[in-house]
Amino acid sequence: MQQVKSEAFVTGARVVDPRALPVPLRTPRRRNFINLGHIWVLHRKIIIRAAAAAITCVGIVTIYEVRDHIGLGASTLSEIAQGGVARAGFAIGEISISGQALTGEQAIFDALGVEPHTSTLSFDAEAARRRIAELPSVASVSVRKTYPGDVSVVITEKVPVARWRVDGVTFVVDAQGEQIGEDKGAFGELPLVVGDGAADDALPMIRALNQYPTLAKGIVALSRIADRRWDMIYDTGLRVQLPEQGVAQALKSLDTYQRDYALLDRDVTIVDLRVPDVVAVRPTKHDEETKKP
Missing domain, CATH: 3.10.20.310 (membrane protein fhac)
Structure with missing residues (x-):
């Protein structure tokens, strides 16, 4: 132990044996406080992180429990704000x-x-x-x-190109055959197509027929047959049966027959063009009956 000269002591101080000093009495409460202090010093970072995690969990659970009330409150505030803005002009x-x-x-x-x-x-x-x-x-x-x-x-x-009648209802369709609205009488000038698949293939047939105005006159409907070919139905009851392939050539031949022989004006019920280069007709029944002896 290092010796200290007496001059270094404060005036009036005296040397005391440490063993003779009184021992302070520590109550259980103070001992617990001291122990908590030691724990805080030694594990402060862990305690802070654990507390932050606990607070976060409590916050999440609380928000989840009151989420409906928060949403209702936000909606109410929004409505109040809307009303205020509306009243402001x-x-x-x-x-x-x-x-x-x-x-x-x-x-x-x-x-x-x-x-x-x-x-x-x-x-x-x-x-x-x-x-x-x-x-x-x-x-x-x-x-x-x-x-x-x-x-x-x-x-x-969208631009309507035809009317399509299905299940007793007539729709207006566009170039792709998509329904764009119900026809309530405002589009009577558009061609009428009927039958399964008629809407999808209407535009090519209409364009082909538009090249022959004489043939288009008097047509009341274009009927799609088995989604493979077309029949042209006239207001006189005449039905022109077109082939599955070669529609353009069939229309050209029919236009020639109409110009040269007025075929569409004769008393026939069917003109069959399904076989290339062949025109077959079916006379009306009363013509057949008059020919009987």
């Missing part, structure tokens, strides 16, 4: 729609998704445009909002 008041003929206005309104208190600030024009574009008769559409409260919808519809 930004409520959608006028919706203008143009370009529709086959598309029902109610279908367009439903796709817009405008509610009584919807404001122009919160109205998602792009989302509304995508919903309207999914309607069967719509080829393209633009949706614009004009502040403070106007929405403009401009629709370009």
Whole structure:
């Protein structure tokens, strides 16, 4: 042990034997506090991480338990905010729609998704445009909002090429044979096709027939037979049976016979062109009966 000169002691100090000093009494509470202090010093990082993990778990469980209430509260706040914005003069008041003929206005309104208190600030024009574009008769559409409260919808519809009658209902179809709306009498000038597969193959047949206006006159329907060939049905009851292959050549021959012999104006019920270079006809029954002796 190092010796210290007496001059180094504070004035009045004296040398005391440590063994003679009193021992402080430590209560159980103090001992536990000291032990916790030792644990904190030795394992502080682990304790902090464990506490953070516990707090996170409790938070997740709490949010999960009250998720419905949170969603309801958020929805309520959103509605309150919407109403406030609407009352401030930004409520959608006028919706203008143009370009529709086959598309029902109610279908367009439903796709817009405008509610009584919807404001122009919160109205998602792009989302509304995508919903309207999914309607069967719509080829393209633009949706614009004009502040403070106007929405403009401009629709370009698909081009109808024919009417297709199936199960007693007549639809308007486009060039691909897709139904784009129900015909309610506004498209009577379009060719009528009937039969399974008629809509899918209507356009090539219509284009081929359009090259011969004389043959197209008086046709009431084009009938698809077994989804393989066509019959032309005239308003006189005449049926012209076309071949499965070589329709263009058959129409050309029929046009020649009509020009030279007025074949379509004669008293026949069927003109059969299914065999190449052969024209077969079936006279009406009363002609056959008059020829009997």
